[in-house]
Amino acid sequence: MVEQAVVQDATAKPGDGRESVDRSDAEPVNKKEVRSLYQKRIKIYPRMARGVFRRLKWIIMAATLAVYYITPWLRWDRGPNAPDQAVLIDFPGRRFYFFFIEIWPQEVYYVTGLLIIAAFGLFLVTSMAGRVWCGYTCPQTVWTDLFIAVERYCQGDRASRIRLDKAPWSANKIARKAATHISWLIIGAGTGGAWVFYFADAPTLAVDLVTFSAPTIAYITIAVMTFTTYLLGGFAREQVCTYMCPWPRIQGGLLDEESLVISYNEDRGEPRGARKKGTHPTALGDCVACNQCVAVCPMGIDIRDGQQLECITCALCIDACNTVMAKVGLPPNLIAYDTLANVERVREGAKPRLRLIRPRTVIYSGLIVLVGAIMLFTLITRSDLDVSILRDRNPLFVTLSDGSIRNGYTVKIINKQHAPRHFTLALEGLSGAAIDIVGADVTAEDILVGPDNLESFRVFVAAPRSALEGSSNDLRFLVIDQDSGTQVTYDSVFRGPE
Amino acid sequence: MADNKEVDQVSGTETTGHEWDGIKELNTPLPRWWLWSFYACCIWALAYWIVMPAWPLVSSYTTGVIGYSSRAQLAESVAAARAAQSSYLDRIESASLEQIAQDSELLNFSLAGGRSAFAVNCSQCHGSGAAGFKGFPNLNDDNWIWGGTLEAIGQTIHYGIRSDHDETRLSDMPAFGSDEILPREDINDVAEFVLSLSSSGSDAEAAGRGEVIFAEQCAACHMEDGTGNQELGAPNLSDAIWLYGGEKTDVVETIARSRAGMMPAWTDRLDETTIKQLTVYVHSLGGGE
Numbered sequence: 001m002v003e004q005a006v007v008q009d010a011t012a013k014p015g016d017g018r019e020s021v022d023r024s025d026a027e028p029v030n031k032k033e034v035r036s037l038y039q040k041r042i043k044i045y046p047r048m049a050r051g052v053f054r055r056l057k058w059i060i061m062a063a064t065l066a067v068y069y070i071t072p073w074l075r076w077d078r079g080p081n082a083p084d085q086a087v088l089i090d091f092p093g094r095r096f097y098f099f100f101i102e103i104w105p106q107e108v109y110y111v112t113g114l115l116i117i118a119a120f121g122l123f124l125v126t127s128m129a130g131r132v133w134c135g136y137t138c139p140q141t142v143w144t145d146l147f148i149a150v151e152r153y154c155q156g157d158r159a160s161r162i163r164l165d166k167a168p169w170s171a172n173k174i175a176r177k178a179a180t181h182i183s184w185l186i187i188g189a190g191t192g193g194a195w196v197f198y199f200a201d202a203p204t205l206a207v208d209l210v211t212f213s214a215p216t217i218a219y220i221t222i223a224v225m226t227f228t229t230y231l232l233g234g235f236a237r238e239q240v241c242t243y244m245c246p247w248p249r250i251q252g253g254l255l256d257e258e259s260l261v262i263s264y265n266e267d268r269g270e271p272r273g274a275r276k277k278g279t280h281p282t283a284l285g286d287c288v289a290c291n292q293c294v295a296v297c298p299m300g301i302d303i304r305d306g307q308q309l310e311c312i313t314c315a316l317c318i319d320a321c322n323t324v325m326a327k328v329g330l331p332p333n334l335i336a337y338d339t340l341a342n343v344e345r346v347r348e349g350a351k352p353r354l355r356l357i358r359p360r361t362v363i364y365s366g367l368i369v370l371v372g373a374i375m376l377f378t379l380i381t382r383s384d385l386d387v388s389i390l391r392d393r394n395p396l397f398v399t400l401s402d403g404s405i406r407n408g409y410t411v412k413i414i415n416k417q418h419a420p421r422h423f424t425l426a427l428e429g430l431s432g433a434a435i436d437i438v439g440a441d442v443t444a445e446d447i448l449v450g451p452d453n454l455e456s457f458r459v460f461v462a463a464p465r466s467a468l469e470g471s472s473n474d475l476r477f478l479v480i481d482q483d484s485g486t487q488v489t490y491d492s493v494f495r496g497p498e
Numbered sequence: 499m500a501d502n503k504e505v506d507q508v509s510g511t512e513t514t515g516h517e518w519d520g521i522k523e524l525n526t527p528l529p530r531w532w533l534w535s536f537y538a539c540c541i542w543a544l545a546y547w548i549v550m551p552a553w554p555l556v557s558s559y560t561t562g563v564i565g566y567s568s569r570a571q572l573a574e575s576v577a578a579a580r581a582a583q584s585s586y587l588d589r590i591e592s593a594s595l596e597q598i599a600q601d602s603e604l605l606n607f608s609l610a611g612g613r614s615a616f617a618v619n620c621s622q623c624h625g626s627g628a629a630g631f632k633g634f635p636n637l638n639d640d641n642w643i644w645g646g647t648l649e650a651i652g653q654t655i656h657y658g659i660r661s662d663h664d665e666t667r668l669s670d671m672p673a674f675g676s677d678e679i680l681p682r683e684d685i686n687d688v689a690e691f692v693l694s695l696s697s698s699g700s701d702a703e704a705a706g707r708g709e710v711i712f713a714e715q716c717a718a719c720h721m722e723d724g725t726g727n728q729e730l731g732a733p734n735l736s737d738a739i740w741l742y743g744g745e746k747t748d749v750v751e752t753i754a755r756s757r758a759g760m761m762p763a764w765t766d767r768l769d770e771t772t773i774k775q776l777t778v779y780v781h782s783l784g785g786g787e
Contacts (some may be wrong), residue, residue, distance in 0.1 A: 209780030385675075394627030398638040398784060408784060438782055440600050460784050 019325050021288065023274070024158075024295040028302035029311050030242070041239055046148055047158035047295040051319025060136045061145055069190075072197035081418040081451045089199050095452075101379065106386075113375040117368055124364035126251050128356055129260040129337070134247065134312035140232060140240050141312060143191070144298065147184055154180040158295060165488065184234045185226060189413045192225025195367055238299045242310050249309075257341040258401075262313050264293075264304045264335045267347060272279040272304075277328070286330050293317035303335055313337075385415035385421075386454075387479045387488045396495045405496045406462040413457070413479060415449040421481055423447040425459070428476040430494055431465040446482075461494065468496040583607075595648035598778050605778065607682045612779025615772050619764070628783050633742055633759050638784045641739040645728040646787035652777040656765040659731070663763035669731035674715070675754025684711050688748040695724040695736040698744065 008457040029042040044288055048054075074086035076099055083090065087095040096103040098113070103110050118266065125132055134141060155161045155176045195219045197205060209222075210213035232240055241248060256313040264287075272287035280286075287304070294302050294389070296317060303317045321335040342352035392408035400406055415421050425444040427433050439459035442448075449455045475494040481489045504513045507525055516523040528536075546552060550562040559625045580587075581747075583672065586695075590598060598604045623634045630636035642656050644667050657665045674680040680688070684707075691708030693699035713722065719732035728736035733741065742748050742757055757761060766774060 135787055222533060224700035332610040392627070395625075395636070395638055398629070398636065399738055401734065401739050403738035406638075439602065441602075441606070458782070 013404050016210070021277075021324055022292060024291040026158075026291045026295040027151050028294050028297070029300035029307070030238075030308075031302060042300070044238060044300040045158045046296065046298040046316075047292070047320075048152060049316040049319040049322055049323070051294040052321055053315035053319050056315065057136060057145065057316075061142050062396050064137055064139075064142050065146070066071055069194045072194065072202040078102075079418045083203055084199060091199060102416070104386075104414070107382075110150065110375060110379070113371055113437065116371050120364050120368045120371070123254050124361060124368065126254045127256065127259055127358075127360050127364065130255060130262070131248070131311070131313045131363075134251075135314040138312075140245070141314065143187070143229060143233040144237050146187060147237075148298065150183045151180050154183065176275070181230075181234070184230050186317075188226035188229035188233070189222060191229045192222035195225055196221050238310065241312055248312075252309075254360075256358075257359065258339050258342075258358055260337045260339055260354075261307060262303055262311060262315060262317065262335065263304070263338045263343060265333075265338070265343070267343075269304070269334050276326075280330070286325070286334050288324060288328055288330075292320040292324050292349075296320040308342075315333060323428050357399045383486070383488060384416035385479065385481060385486055385487070385488050386416065387477070387490050388412045388414075389477055389492050391492055397497070399497070400462060404462050404464045405468060405494075407494050408493065409459045409461065409477075411457045411459045411477070411479075412454060413449050414448065414454045416452065417419070418451050420448060420450050421483065423479045424451065424478075424482055425460065426478040426480065428478060429474050430461075430463050432468045433461050433475070433494075434469070436460040436462070447479075463494065463496075465496070468494070471496055484486070507551040552742075583625065587771050590774055593774075595652060595774060595777055595781075598774060598782070599648065605782075609782055610774040611772070612775035612777075612782075614735075615768070616779055617774050619768065620776070623761075628780070633757070635741055636739070636778050639739055640785040641737055642728060642735060642785065642787065643733050643741070644731050646781070648777060648781050648786070649787070650728070651780050652773065654761070655773050655776055655780070656763065658763035660758055661761060661762040663764040663765065666763060667731055669719075670758070671719070671732075671756045673756035675752065676756075680711065680753075681753050684708075685750060685753050688712055688716065688753055689746055692724065692735050692749055692753075693744075693746060696738055696744070700746075 024047070026172075029044055071087050072085065075084050076086035076097075077084055078097070082102070083097060085097065086099050088095075094105045101110075118326045121235075122133055135152050151161065155164050155444040163175055164176060176332065193209070196209075196214075200218070205214055205218065231485065236244075268286035271283070273280055273281075273284045273287055274289050275284060293304065294317075296319070298301070298314060299312055299317070301308050301310045303311065316335070316336065318333070321331040325332045325334055337355070338352070341355070345352050390410045391411070392410075396407075398406045411425065413423060423446075425435060425437070425447055427435065436459070437447070438460070439445060442457060444459075447455075447457065467473075473494040473496065475492050477490045477492060478487055479490070504515060505511070506513050506522065509524060511524045511526060513522045514525045519748040527533075547560070549564055550566055551559055552562065553560045572772065576579065589604060590608060593601070593604060598608055610628065616624075620628070624630050624637055625634070628637040635641075640646070642650065644650055644659070654667060657663045657667060659667045660669075665776035672679055674688075675682070675685055687704045688711050689708070690699050690701045690704035691706075691712050694708075695707075696704070699705050706724050710725070712720075716724075720726050720735055721732075724735035726732045738744075740748065741759075742752050762777075768776070
């Protein structure tokens with residue numbers, strides 16, 4: 001199947017001012033007609049493309065990797081009682097720090113909101129410009145791209161890699177293969193190594209890691225991520241996108257005929273065929289059948305077959321084709337980002353146009369704005385004091401010797417400030433009610449809650465029988481910050497006899 | 499065998515050579531991965547028999563070479579849990595009840611330990627919320643027959659009430675009716691007086707007669723004003739709490755037949771640290787003095 005090599009155009013003359021067109025007999029390994037569901041993976045040898053999109057991909061790769069590796073090292077001053085790491089998932093302390101935002105476990109809905117925004121963001125981008133996430137920013141794409149770059153550096157481009165694989169084992173082959181795999185493993189270890197820094201103070205953990213005093217789980221995590229990165233980036237590659245990832249299946253429902261997709265202009269290109277240099281026989285379309293679009297494809301498809309599940313819209317075939325078009329003197333963009341609707345419009349003689357504002361994109365944008373606004377509002381208005389009160393259910397109430405009725409409550413006060421605070425507990429709605437708090441050093445007039453902490457108190461409220469109306473009475477708790485006067489109310493119930 | 503291999507024309511699959519009325523059975527072997535999984539399981543099973551306890555014998559079983567037993571594993575985890583708690587338990591053992599109540603760390607540990615010990619040992623009579631039932635005191639309220647201080651609660655838990663322990667708390671109210679100490683009318687009058695102490699009586703005249711009888715027969719233990727005496731285990735009759743019910747029939751029955759609830763002594767059943775935790779827990783329920 002892998003009978004592939006780059007052959008030179010037979011008519012090319014050296015030094016005629018124009019370079020020859022590389023021809024490839026690359027077969028799309030994922031050609032749809034000939035694929036069995038049980039087929040073994042056929043190795044793909046993507047050729048290096050050069051052009052606008054390749055450059056863009058290098059830039060995005062650098063940017064995304066930089067974000068991934070540098071983020072845990074950013075510092076953010078939060079005062080004396082909190083870590084100074086800008087982004088930190090602190091599992092033992094049950095906090096998530098993100099620059100100026102600090103999220104407690106019970107506020108995990110912010111993460112949900114973030115995920116919803118991310119999902120709708122993905123939907124929006126997909127409905128406008130297709131699978132740009134897959135093609136440019138998905139970690140699988142970025143790391144595979146990096147692994148292919150390493151492979152190319154160690155073993156050469158497509159043709160030499162194929163040749164090397166077919167060659168018998170020699171010192172040279174062993175050296176090249178070993179260099180590739182060792183580099184991959186180093187990248188993998190670096191990937192896992194960066195990951196653990198998100199969960200602990202990065203500088204401390206870095207020292208612990210090299211002195212072998214870091215927690216075992218850190219080493220296990222690094223080992224697992226080294227292995228998965230090595231496996232997914234080095235071997236599974238396009239299989240991950242085609243078979244493991246649900247996203248390609250979902251995105252079919254998000255694309256429509258107005259979405260930008262990589263499309264081959266069939267009307268202009270067909271019938272394809274090779275031609276002599278500088279000649280353009282009228283019987284042929286613009287496709288010179290050089291197969292470069294197939295050779296560069298990391299997914300192993302032929303884009304000229306139309307839209308396919310495998311296509312991650314990395315646009316490398318556009319670069320490859322435009323390079324060839326420039327060489328043979330034909331207009332570029334035989335393969336280009338275009339919409340299926342535009343293909344139809346051009347066929348009917350109308351002008352192509354881009355309809356970015358459609359009901360679908362408007363709804364997605366609206367939802368993003370809505371969820372974002374809700375999150376922003378709750379984030380701005382959220383209190384740094386949280387109160388939760390649980391009434392005793394067993395017993396519901398206790399009759400005291402003087403005939404009054406007592407209810408028990410568990411009062412939880414969360415102080416989200418990084419300083420200790422004194423609170424006053426007061427009641428509303430029940431005349432003659434008295435508060436008694438269990439514990440030697442706590443009174444309703446002075447409740448101390450430590451910095452960045454949750455404290456739980458057993459509180460008894462007793463009220464004279466005459467103050468009760470029926471078996472259930474509304475009772476409001478007030479927790480008042482003695483310094484700032486901030487006040488949180490909590491509505492509960494006071495139970496008594498029928 | 500190889501020479502008479504027959505391949506089915508339609509499916510391209512080899513046949514087994516079996517034929518029934520012209521229908522031939524195809525030979526579709528088990529998938530390779532299935533077969534290898536099966537072999538691996540067989541080997542695993544053999545290894546398991548050797549390593550782990552596996553085969554029942556007549557009066558015992560094969561123990562396996564590593565000597566695993568789930569009972570030993572349980573004992574190990576119990577011991578590990580004990581060891582993990584030992585730093586607290588040691589301190590509780592040496593601390594007085596007051597010291598435990600003052601130390602918030604020990605207090606929290608004792609409340610948690612006391613709660614679970616209560617659920618296992620006490621809730622059968624006192625209820626899971628310690629609210630009691632008729633004849634079984636509510637431990638949440640501020641009324642104590644034998645005292646609600648840490649010491650008094652500890653003593654009650656240790657030795658019980660009317661238990662078979664030598665140092666048990668013991669009170670013995672006469673059965674004024676069945677022992678024919680008082681006639682029925684007097685019992686009625688005393689009951690009216692007792693109810694009037696908590697302002698729930700209905701017959702002031704009878705209560706007036708009852709007051710005299712009460713002073714003679716009852717005040718020695720229950721005091722002149724009916725407020726009781728915790729030293730003697732004589733309940734306070736003037737408050738709103740009734741162990742055996744506050745209706746007149748309940749009170750009459752109590753006077754006529756007496757009551758003698760019983761609580762076992764726990765000193766020989768529970769260890770000292772558990773009793774301390776139970777004491778602190780019961781004291782914390784809301785009525786502790």
